[in-house]
Structure formats: C-alpha cells, structure tokens
Amino acid sequence: MAVDETTLDTLTEENAELLQAMIRNQCVNDGSPESGHETRNANLLRDELEGCGADIEILPVLPGRDSIVARLPGTDPDAPALMLMGHTDVVPVSPEGWKVDPFGGERIGNEIWGRGAVDMLNVTSSMAVAFRHIAKSNKRYAGDIIYFGVADEEAGGVYGARPLVEERWDALQCDYVLTEYGGTPLMGDDGPIVLLTTAEKGADGQIITVSGEPGHGSMPYRTDNAISKAAEIVRRIEAYNPGAKIDELFTGRVKAQNFDAETEAKLLDPGRIEEALAEMEPALARNLHSCCHTSFSPNIIHGGTKINTIPDKVELEVDIRILPGETTEDVQRHLHAAIGPELMGSVELRPWSDEERGSTSSSTETPLWGALVDSIQMTYPGARVMPSMVTGGTDARFFRRRGVPSYGAGLLSAEVSLGEFMSRFHGHNERIDIESLRLTTKLWLDVCDRLWV
Template identity: 50%
Template sequence: MATAEEFEGPTTELLQTLIRNECVNDGTGDTGGETRNSDTLVQYLEGPGVDIETYTPRPGRDSMVARIAGSDPDAPSLCLMGHTDVVPVTPSGWKEDPFGGELIDGEVWGRGAIDMLNLTSSMAVAFRQLANEGFKPKGDLIYFGVADEEAGGVWGAEWMAEHHWDAIDADYVLTELGGWSSMSPDGVRHITVNVNEKGIAWRRIRVKGTPGHGSMPFGADNAVIKAAEVVRRLTEYRPSPLLDDVWAAQVASMKLSDEIREALLDPARVWDTIASLPTPIARTCHAHTHTTFSPNMVDGGTKTNIIPDVVDINVDIRTVPGTTQEDVIGHLREALGDMFDHVEIDTLQSSNPTSSPFGTGTPLWDALEKHTQVAYPDAQLVPGLIVGGTDARFYRERGRTAYGAGLFSQNVDFATFGSRFHGHNERIDVESLGLAANFWYHIASDLVG
C-alpha cells in the first residue's frame, strides 16, 4: 500500500506528460487534440484486471474509459472522472513554458496543472496502483478520461452520456472542483467539497435600430446606443439572493467578523455587505448567492459612417439552484423593463442548476470525510457551490451523486487556487499531487472494495 509521498513521483511524471501533450481546446469543433492525452492514459492504465475502451465522437477528440469490474452487480459503483483538455494560453504572460511541464522548486508548471490535469493524473495513478495490487472490488471502479470539458462537453461527457451511458454510468462520481482548505476563525480547518453547481443560461440579446448616415446622428435610432442601455440595465440589476444551507456553511468557514457573517446571511443586507468587501472576496460571494449576468460579447455595425441597425449582445447568465429556464426570462424582463419587448432573445446554451445529496449518512460524503482525516486530522468538510460549469452535471441530471472534490496541501488555499485557474503561471505543488492520489486510492478501496 503506497503512501502519499510514494504517489508523488508517478503522479508528477504523468502530469508532466499530459501537460506536454498540449491538448488546447479553444471551443471550436476540431481543436483539443485530446486523443494525445487519451492515448497516454490508455497506455498508462492498460494491464491485467483492467478493461479499456476508447470513444471517438470526431477525429482527434477521443475519450477513454478504464474499468476494474466488480463482483456484485448490485454493489455501488464509483467513477473517477478527469478531463483531458485545457484552455488556451497567452505565452507572453508566463514566466515558464506553459507546455513545458517543468518541475521547479517542488511545483509542476504548465497549462492544466490546476484545471484539472492534476486530478486527472492523480486519479489515474490511484487507479493503476489498485490494479497492480490485484484489487477485486464488489462494485465497478471506473476511470473516465474525458474530452471537451472546457467547451461544455459537447464532444465529451455530454456525447458519452447520450451515446454510451452504460460505459460511464456510476452511482458515485468524483471530479473537479474542490479540495482547497482554509482555517476558520475558531481554528478548525475546513475543506470544500462542491455538491451543487449553477446552471448555464447563455443568451443573445438582439437590439434593432434604423440605419442612417453617421454624419447626421441627432435623434437617430442607433442600435449601439440602445445596446449600451441594455448593458447598463443588466449591470445594475439586483436579483434576489439565494442564502441556503450550503451558503451558510461557507460563511461559517470564512475569516470575517461575526457582524459581517451575520449580514451575509440576511437577504436585506447581503448585497450592500458584499459591495463593502475587498473585490476578490466580493466577487466570490456575489457569484455564490446570486444569479449573475455578464455581457461579454457585442457585435454590430457595418461601417464607421453608417448608423447601425442591429447589435447583438452575448450574455453569460449563471443561475442559482432552484432557477428554471423560464425564470431566466422573468429576470431579463425585470432587468430590462420597458426595453424587454423591443429586443429579441435567443438561447445560446442552457443547463439547469444541479445538486447532489450530502452530509453524514451519504456514503460518498462519509468516505471523503473519513479519508480527509489522513492528511488533516479533525478537519471538517464544507459543502460548496460551483459557480462555473463541470461535467458533473451530466451525472446529476441522471440522478447520480457527483461531487467536485480533491485534496491539496496547505499551500493551496482558495485564493491561490483561483488565481492560477485559467491564469498565467499555472502550477501545482507535488505534495498536493501525492495527497490527492492517496485520497482517491483510499476512497475507492472503501467505497467499492
């Protein structure tokens, strides 16, 4: 049985290889090249006791599934799911080669080191270790190396769920994001396990005007000016907050005064209280408690001297748990007021918020809580909400329990994690790699063994 320290070397080496494979997904159909990482994982995991299949929704974009079959078809199954693609980089902003995978002062540098090749590699190492030991589980243990997470899973988890659900189905699923820790005001270490995820409601708002000559703008029906007012209203809109039990648990773990923590749980005071906090904290608190509206793309006009008659605004809307797609229309109607009936709204992408059960008595939660104690005795798990999107939603939509989890060293708190996520100089310390691999190893042994 390997220790966390013994897991560090093989996890570091596999992570370096995955980074160097440069599977960059820019959101278009033929980028990603995840077959390179899929092939690496197949080669790493193949061996006695492991069944492996690859799946190709389009050339170069393979996902792979490895399985250690269980002896009891009625026993619960576990899937360790890690995506194999990464987001693009701006090389000029990096101190080191973003695809060099270099080990510098105990940290592996490169795009994907945080999101999420560290977990993809540590999960694979834990899976391989169990196979090498001749692990004979009661329930199936599945490793799912999936493509296209960074573009919403169209050619990855979504495609697999629609076309090969039996290959990836599991009662319990572990994937990103989670595992960072912090010390609460009372000196207790809290480790976040994300059990909920906000929904996606991307919308295109089309604003129309009347074309004319740009030299005579007075009184013109200019679509750009109207679009600017749409953006202003969206920016100033204050939807009602969601202050649920998950948010209350997060607030209890924050290093804030009792007065501020109390205000963050008060619907009448939460917005103004958030506004009073330092921007990095305020941004996080706002995203966790409100449906958000971010106008991120504007397209319109044909020539500098022509008053534009059409402007499109793409808005990234993220919905809190309990919000339906119909509710989104209600939000937009309230935010835009009298302008709502004078714009056209199209759906770009939609998925509802998803949630999984948690707490003592939930087998997956109990397993994570137990094995967190190996690295951090007396630490407490805190349920959290993912404000972005992950592949966990494809499992939750089908009634499976899926958590965003992990285990990092004390060097990786939420601020550190967040600053490196999709950022310059992304990197992860090897201690975290060993802790995570050891974490997955023992959870799998307990849950399906």
C-alpha cells in the same frame, strides 16, 4: 488501498510526470470543434493504463476529440460502481501574462506550472495514477472502478460527456462519480474545514438581439443606432442587482470560512452582504457573490457592418448562471427588469444552448460522502467536510441528471488559500504544489478502501 509512504512517494512522482506530459500536450479548447485535440491526452492515458489489468476503450466523438474509459471489474456485480472522472482539455492562455511557458509543464521548486495544473489535469492525472495502482495490485473491491478521461469539458461537454453519457452509457455506467473540484482546507480556530462540491449553478446564457434602423453614418442625429442601444443595455445589465439569496448551502459556506462575527453577520444578511463583499479580497468576494446571486456577464458582442453605416443589428451574448430552484422564467424576469420596458421593445431574447439549464445537486446522504469524510479526516484530523456549490459548469451535471450522486473532490495542501486557488482557475501562472498531488492521489486510494466496506 492503504498505501505506505514509500509507495505514495513513487505514485506522487508518477503523478507529477504524467501531469507535466498532459500540460505539454496542449489540449487547448477554444470552443471550436477543431480545437481541443484531446486525442493526444486520451492516447497518453491509454499508454499509461495499458497492461494494468483494466478494460480500456477510446471513445470517439469527433476526429481529434477522443475520450478514454477504463473499467476495473469488481467482485460483486450488484455492488455500486465508482467513476473517477477528469477532463483532459484546458482553456486558452494569454502567454504575455505568464512568467513561464504555459505549456512547458515546468517543475519549479515544489510546484508544477502550466495550463491545466489546477483545472483539472492535476486531478485527471492523480486519478489515472491511483486507478493504475489499484489495477496492478491484487486487491479487488466489491464494485467496479471506472476511470473516465473526458474531452471538451471546458466548452460544455458538447464533444465529450454530453453525447457520451447519452449514447455510451453501456461504457460509462456507474453509481457514483468523483470529479472536480474541492478539497481546499480552510484553517480555522475549530480545526480545518474542507469544502467539496455537491452542487453547481445552472447555465442559462442568452443571446440578446438588439434592433435599430440603418442610416448614413454622416448624419447620426436622432437615428436609432443598435450599437448605442446595446451599450446602454450592457450598462443596465451591469448595474442590475437581482438580490442575494441566502440559502442553507451559502450559510454553511460562509460559516466554513471563519470570518469575524461582524463580517459573517453581514454576509448572511441580504441587506448588508454587498457592503461586506466590497471590503473583501476580490477573488474571494467574486466567488461568494456568485454563490448567492444570479449572475449576468455580457461576454460577446457582434454588430455593425461598415464605418459609414448606422448599425441596425447587434448580438450580445450574456453568460447567465442561475441558483438552485431558479428557472428560465426567472432569467426572463430579471432581464426584463434590468433592461426596462422601453428598450425591451427593441430586443429579442433566445437561449444560447439547447441543453437543460437548471442547477444540479447531489445529496450528502450516501456511502460515498461518508467515505470521503473519513478519508479526508485521515489527512486532516478533525476536519469538518462541508458541501458547497461550484459557480461554473462541470461534467458532473450530466451524471446528476441521470440520478448519479456526483461530487467535486480532491485534497490540497494548506499552502494555498482558497482565494489564491480560485484565481488560478483559467488565470495566469496556473500551478500546483507537489504535496497537493500527493494528498489527492492518496484520497482516491483511501476512498476506495472505505466505500465498499
């Protein structure tokens, strides 16, 4: 709803304080069922929303892993419902890399520091504050507005969106979803460009079991050591280049970035893109590379039993992210090509997860996209809003697979470059500036004003 500057100041202050409290709750998700403790943030959000006029429900999956949903009914039961979804968990930290306590939620100058400040407690808190503001006002929109603070996004939604979308659709029912992430303005010669997420890569992680022959470690000559073979497999996967796929989404993304003509031409040429990426700042190069390549990252290795025993088994877990249109058959083909026929004889592949693996995307031909564009242009006049792909996974995929258009959105100040912003995701010294909290809160209110007209 049209919000005056003084009200927006108050909401921004509320947002900052809620974000600090959420950071201090340390809902650190290491992937184990007993981590996360998102009930702390679910309870905090319930306390924040209680009495605002919305129907609130805590959604349990496992003890300690509660999520929260709140629904503000619209005036027209046939009007589409909009969900604002933010996750309440964060990834672990390596405190020695931080300049401050990662869970202190400190406000330093015009920034809030701490794990989750950009991924994505900033968005989760701004959505709660905007939702509460609408609920407490007399204004009612045609469609329902749903606030969903969800657990376990950072470990695949196993104790969050995945079972809840399957089993509690009655509570989550919606026609559109806004979630992480987007909204970094890129300042170019033709005015600002703002990227929002409309697609995400698929995840088809594989567990590679490498077999060898056991033997005595005192006589390694001409033995079949599974660790040595796994090392060679890792090396080959690292060296493998599946080739760049330059599609429409990637082309748009590169053009949005306002590179010089030479760099742009190289980036759009599969034969020269590697050259351009090699010369670019690492954080940006990494992101662009993943937006046009199937990627392979060997991230876990287990093997060996005893110092004096030649290992006969190693398990290697490889994070594999696939592009739109790719399938598990493509992944198998890539791995066979990377590892080679001879070593493949000692290898078994099995999928890391039983979840659907393909990439997901949403069309921009929706009233919600129009509302986002209009709202962003209020803050950044003349801005071009471009669809883009996120390389990691978000909970949006569970909704897209049900046919619900889902976008990653937000709106950030022009203070932070896209490369810098990306490097804060899961990185050291994660922080967000207050102006970005303000712009993101305003975005949700502006979108609601425009969606149902």
